[in-house]
Amino acid sequence: MILLGLAVIAGCTVIYSALFSVFFRLFHWAHGRVHGRKTFLHDTAFVSVVVACLLLGNLLQVLVWGIVFVLIGAFDTLELAYYFALTSFTTVGYGNVVLTGPHAILGPLAAAHGVLMLGLSTSILFWVISTLLHPLAERYARLYGETDEDGRQQTTP
Numbered sequence: 001m002i003l004l005g006l007a008v009i010a011g012c013t014v015i016y017s018a019l020f021s022v023f024f025r026l027f028h029w030a031h032g033r034v035h036g037r038k039t040f041l042h043d044t045a046f047v048s049v050v051v052a053c054l055l056l057g058n059l060l061q062v063l064v065w066g067i068v069f070v071l072i073g074a075f076d077t078l079e080l081a082y083y084f085a086l087t088s089f090t091t092v093g094y095g096n097v098v099l100t101g102p103h104a105i106l107g108p109l110a111a112a113h114g115v116l117m118l119g120l121s122t123s124i125l126f127w128v129i130s131t132l133l134h135p136l137a138e139r140y141a142r143l144y145g146e147t148d149e150d151g152r153q154q155t156t157p
Contacts, residue, residue, distance in 0.1 A: 001102050005109035008068050012061040016117060019057045020124065023050075027128065043132050050128050054121040061117060062089045065110050074103040089114030 030046065066075075066082035075081035084097045088110035099107050 001105050002109070004068070004072070005106050008065060009109065009113045012064050012113065012117070015064070016057050016061060016120075019053070019060075023053055023124075046132065047125075047129060050125060054124060058089070058114075058117055058121060059086075061113070062086045065089065065113075069099075069103075069106070072103065074099055074106070085110055090118070091115060 027050075062085045063082060065085035065088070066078055069075050069081035069085060070078050075084065080097060084099070084107075087093050087097070088107050091111050091114060093107075093111065098104075
């Protein structure tokens with residue numbers, strides 16, 4: 001069962017990486033198209049799309065776990081399997097639905113996978129926001145100049 005869990009993690013990672021690769025290309029394409037014309041509304045819409053894509057990518061991975069749980073006979077319905085996979089993936093783990101016997105090890109593996117993927121999603125979102133804010137930070141520095149830790153104006157040579 002451990003090997004099955006690791007195979008699911010590897011497969012999901014490949015799927016997520018492929019989605020991220022497409023997203024990365026779209027990000028650079030879209031970011032380049034609005035360069036110089038960006039507004040708060042553009043950035044807000046873009047971050048909203050990024051959050052939706054990241055969420056969709058993670059929910060797709062949860063679906064893979066749910067399908068695997070049904071295929072190995074751990075659950076009778078996809079709905080219950082998806083519920084368990086989602087609570088494991090997000091580490092909520094209510095405990096009202098549990099895996100037993102040889103399948104039990106898959107719950108903690110799904111949880112560990114979820115922690116890693118949600119952390120990766122967080123870092124991607126941080127990167128997107130940092131990239132969007134970078135021109136604003138540069139403009140702010142040009143307008144108001146650099147300051148030291150005491151708030152005094154620094155002169156640049």
